[in-house]
Amino acid sequence: MGAAEPRIGIIMGSRSDWDTMRHAADILADLGVPYETKVVSAHRTPERLYEYAKSAARRGLAVVIAGAGGAAHLPGMVASMTRVPVLGVPVESKALKGMDSLLSIVQMPGGIPVGTLAIGKPGAINAGLLAAAIVATADPALAERLDAWRARQTASVAFDPE
Numbered sequence: 539m540g541a542a543e544p545r546i547g548i549i550m551g552s553r554s555d556w557d558t559m560r561h562a563a564d565i566l567a568d569l570g571v572p573y574e575t576k577v578v579s580a581h582r583t584p585e586r587l588y589e590y591a592k593s594a595a596r597r598g599l600a601v602v603i604a605g606a607g608g609a610a611h612l613p614g615m616v617a618s619m620t621r622v623p624v625l626g627v628p629v630e631s632k633a634l635k636g637m638d639s640l641l642s643i644v645q646m647p648g649g650i651p652v653g654t655l656a657i658g659k660p661g662a663i664n665a666g667l668l669a670a671a672i673v674a675t676a677d678p679a680l681a682e683r684l685d686a687w688r689a690r691q692t693a694s695v696a697f698d699p700e
């Protein structure tokens with residue numbers, strides 16, 4: 539996104555995950571947080587995974603959002619190689635509806651944290667919002683934009699159900 543150095547890395551195990559992960563990107567674009575998007579597979583491109591995780595802190599990434607489906611090792615493997623906070627998004631799989639993804643991501647051993655979000659689109663949206671909130675702790679202008687985003691959401695909820 540844009541010319542600014544990315545603060546958030548959005549990575550995913552396959553291009554097939556983009557339909558889910560684009561919702562995290564949309565949120566960050568709305569909030570004006572510079573991000574990058576990459577396909578990094580724990581199983582198919584392990585050396586790319588290693589390079590990405592090892593360089594994340596040096597490149598100035600504040601958060602990595604990692605989405606994967608099925609045997610979803612990507613978030614945990616990234617977290618094992620960087621102190622940059624990792625948010626995991628379980629992508630909905632065809633065979634098991636994302637329960638496999640969720641359980642692969644959420645049940646990390648003590649010592650290597652991954653902040654796991656909900657399965658699918660809501661998880662991707664919330665990963666974007668949570669990543670922005672983390673960056674906003676040291677960015678007052680972003681904090682204002684995030685407050686405004688939340689106020690607009692509140693104002694958009696009708697009181698009347700019909």
Ligand code: RP5
Pocket residue numbers: 550551552553554555579581605606607608629
């Ligand atoms: C995982 O396998 C990816 O994260 C994706 O959710 C899943 C299926 O990948 P494709 O076979 O569609 O490339 O690694």
